[in-house]
Amino acid sequence: MTNSPFTPGIASQRLSPEDLSANFSDLHPPLDDHEALVAADRCYFCHDAPCMTACPTSIDIPLFIRQISTGTPEAAARTIFDQNILGGMCARVCPTETLCEEVCVRETAEGKPVLIGQLQRYATDKLMAAGVHPFTRAAATGKRVAVVGAGPAGLACAHRLALHGHDVDLYDARPKGGGLNEYGIAAYKAVGGFAGSELDWLMKIGGITLHTGKALGRDLSLEALKAEHDAVFLGMGLAGVNALRAEGEDKDGVANAVDFISDLRQAGDLSSLPVGRNVVVIGGGMTAVDAAVQSKLLGAENVTILYRRGRDEMPASRFEQDLAAAKGVRLVFNARPVRVTGNGTAAALEAEYTRSGPNGLEGTGETFTIAADQVLKAIGQTLEGAPEGLAIEGGKIAVTGAGRTSLAGVWAGGDCASGGEDLTVTAVAEGRDAAEDIHQTLMGG
Template identity: 70%
Template sequence: MPNSPMTPGIAAARLPDQDYARNFDDLHAPYDGHEAAVAADRCYFCYDAPCIQACPTAIDIPLFIRQIQTAQPEAAAKTIFSQNILGGMCARVCPTETLCEEACVREAAEGKPVEIGRLQRHATDMLMAAGVHPFTRAAATGKSVAVLGAGPSGLSCAHRLAMLGHEVTVFEAKAKAGGLNEFGIASYKSTDNFAAREVEWLLSIGGITVQYVRPLETEDDLKMIRSRFDAVFLGVGLGGVNALQTKGEDKDGVRDAVDFIAELRQANDLSTLPVGRNVVVIGGGMTAVDAAVQSKLLGADQVTIAYRRGRDRMGASAYEQDLAASKGVRILTNVQPVAVIGNGAVREVEFEYTAETGAGLKGTGETIRIAADQVFKAIGQTLATDVGLTVEGGKIAVTGAGRTSLAGVWAGGDCASGGNDLTVTAVAEGRDAAMDIHSVLVG
């Protein structure tokens, strides 16, 4: 792709062809059988294990590790999938360093936890590679459920409902299923088209029909769907992106980080993706880190993450922050953008230093300018559609296992209140909503 005349610093093919494959290779190589057995031997198989309590899907971690230790990886996978049907992806993208592995007794005693995530991947990959689906459908209930959104929460809900004997129709706004697993995470965390393969495997249970390019746009859309189905689950995610509300935000070279990551994830040839020489990512969460690291891997010279609060307040875990630093990304904290500067295209971003006070975050008046020919906004997403449901804190208000303000309508994942915007939490919410829907439908 040629340079844009308005953004001369942004170009494709910055690296030799062979570098792209190396840079975007699997972040963590999978265990072989011997490595998995050695890693499993480190588990104490704790009674009332703290790792289970730390897992949002409550997987019986000591059990599945013991099953690996005794050469039963397929049984281990079934233990995992019984609680988390997207256990393969979660093994790749879960922040295990702040969940199960942080709670591991080995971590407390030695500073080196059992590598639960990699063991989970070992088991789930083996079962999926065998082409085996570990569950069968119950007898048909005669009930039908609409699931809106084929992301982690929607897929988890759909699978559990199908397993319980309901007929499920999934309405997906995009032309491809997977949600954030497909479009919203760093390419090096999910290689070899894994997200799409996982969806295909999940749907093999049967009883689930997916209709693509069917977005939920209006209150009338929801009314129509409610009239056709016995229950509805909303897993529509957050389609809107927060604005910087900064002068010059509309300049050429400024774009949303989520769009950049989605474009990268769907690219057949990474060398065709244009990237700036000087990239600035504004935000402090996982999306900011993913956008920054991938910009560096595409060949950007200087990449800076700029975050308005201290490093300890960043949404990205310490592990993700260290990953970014190891790839050459600079993390600049306690700065907030005040202006995007340039003649048509971005040339610099001006930031003001901030300080935490008793009255909240305040600008100090001291500023700094950073050279930038490409700026990515990663400052959070918003609910894109108003369909007549009660909204709380910018998300659909839910009680219990995802019940919304409308009878017969449930919600979960990023679009619903109470979650923490993690894939594993979305899976748990979809699963739990499915069980609640089932209890209502069958009495």
């Protein structure tokens, strides 16, 4: 076992390569042909399908499941991609248990929904494995659009614009495109480099030029982008991380959960990743769960999620909460961090129990201490470097309609924009809809 240079309790090589490989295998193994037909046969093909209404991208779920049941999964994939060009990744990471599957009639009647997410993966994987891109680009319009951020919103926007015949310059601050899909989700949800493969497949539409290592405010200015392009779409996500506001958060061993996940996703050798013996993750969203579960899978002995409110208010779905618990993660509710203790490096976390009072959340005065040589902050991200002139609402770029900002010729979508939930599928819908609005505007509609 190799010690980390940061703090004595954090070390790499806690588990063998064989154990790590097993731990980070596919969370939901893909359905085979027979399993897909059996799963599809459970669908009632409702004419007023509540699952379709619950899908942020409005995929015609009964239609694509019927296409699977009739032995035409490639046609099913086309139905999915018509609405969600990142349907392959969304099938892996969407919280289907709180969206389409939660409202499935089978769930209501039997407590067991149709496996919509897994069927979507089955269909999209079939078509993508064939190396086929199901769309043909329209004739060139002579218009050029800048898309800032190659995450879900930016990719969906870029693809739809290219489909309409526009040329797209796609910029991203990181060395690779993909955004959240590449850097920000749990490794066991998208194994085998799927995010990169999906990006390569999407780019087959043509007309999109990817420029990596280009950040807005550092390498790009909004003024220059507007001058050189007919329209601009901002989908750069949220790069900042909220402060813990706890004494000692500057100690070694305290880090941002998003950076921890990013390092894990880009690691060539999981055994080289340092992880603490006693890990505490602060927060209650998907990032918190992903960081906690992966800490456990890397070999941490004790992993705790500390969330300031009750279980029912936790942003992560009950499925994700149960997944964390099943992997050995302890969930502590109604508690907030007070201070990180230790002589220069984290050794423990002191926390205070909370309750809902007349003025909102308040401390009870009762404290407890958890051993913690690694503390990961997953308490939300913030917008950094928003260009001047853009109206801001709730810390994000204010948008109206299909992503129109306060500046003419500039649209925004995804996590950096006000509006919908911070979900991959929502970002895809916002990028797609903004592209349609941009297209109509550029063509005089």
